Amino acid sequence: MKDLKNKVAYITGGSKGIGLGVAKKLVENGMKVAISGRTLKTVQQASEHLGTKDQVLALESDVTDHGDEERAIGAILEKWGQLDVVLANAGVGHFAPVDELSESQWHQMIDTNLNGVFHTLKASVDALKKSKGYYMTLASLAGTNFFASGAGYNATKFGVVGFTQAAMLDLRKYDIKVSTIMPGSVATHFAGNEPSESDAWKIQPEDIGELVIDLLKMHPRTLPSKIEVRPSRPDKK
Template identity: 85%
Template sequence: MNLKNRVAYITGGSKGIGYGVAEKLAAAGLKVAISGRTLETVQKAARRLGNEETVLALQSDVTKHGDEEAAIQKILNHWGQLDVVLANAGVGHFAPVDEMSEEHWHQMINTNLNGVFHTLKASVEALKKSKGYYMTLASLAGTNFFPSGAGYNATKFGVVGFTQAAMLDLRKYDIKVSTIMPGSVATHFNNNEPDEKDSWKIQPEDIGELVLDLLKMHPRTLPSKIEVRPSRPDKK
């Protein structure tokens, strides 16, 4: 894919992995739209990334299909095309299954799983026109289960399955579909405050480099499921 002036949309793009990917794509010459639930927060992130000609801040709650439809339409109105989508928005709550609240269960299902469907459903016609790329941000938790992870595991296993099936459905339109499955990443996820203790982890910009590598792949080749983990685990 020739990246210059291509248009990318990243959900949950105001911080963490989403912001790290947006930063790398903007530096590579793409126009980037980022969204989040709070417009002011997204606008602050967008100002750090670039100017209004190259970065667009959008308010969208991915649990609401109408929000994602409106966000995609604003991108099309602003730049006239959409080439790359990263469904990145996600939440995590961790507790033994007998202690997990219904609120936390449904929040994870609605954000992590329903959200990726809403984003794809809203963007798929634009991606058909551009022969674009749809990516989801899953997790190694989408293949490796662990104690207190029943809700999070369920959503990420679901994201992996959804994305792989969507890949088979959409490749006839020359849309490429991949899911990225990181291990430990230095982000604010689960109320973490990234600092030196997280230096051994994958950094958000590393995922940005991975996304760029996927976009630069020859169109005949599709890495459809990518596991990525720290090269050396934390020494405790």
């Protein structure tokens, strides 16, 4: 994919944070990008700052619902006739000691962070087979480093890493490339954070966008299947 112009990408959870940062970089590189979220109005507002209606498609889809993801992929194919890149980015986080973590919080993380990546892949895999495309998941360093009050989140992100690596082995025979990106601290609204100047030391969403571009442009003989990325230096407090 050295020439990204007019390639088509789909990003779940694309209305803010990492998803929106990646979408901006893809549009800047000439790609057509569909972004989805659970609330259409929010996604439409985000899409207005990305590009023209010919370049960007706003979709309402809840990744916990496989039918929603099938409809989203159908809308992309109807508009552009192809799908080359998918980033399963949608995610939620609840952090509490395991004895205090609620059942509803546990299930929301499992349904979104883990079931969601499966639903997105299942809905898009036929289109990716046709395009010999690229499927990426947004995991986390929490997918390899466990921590107190992270039992639920760790479980989902460890799961995303394992799912993605197994999917990579399953799908490479179709010339589909599969990678998982595992960021550390990123300046986003995740877990109630409000990005500010105090987040300047963190990875910025557009940095993940640059990483995605690098992956797409890499020689097809080489596949970075699991990428850890972290701030160069910790916060100097």
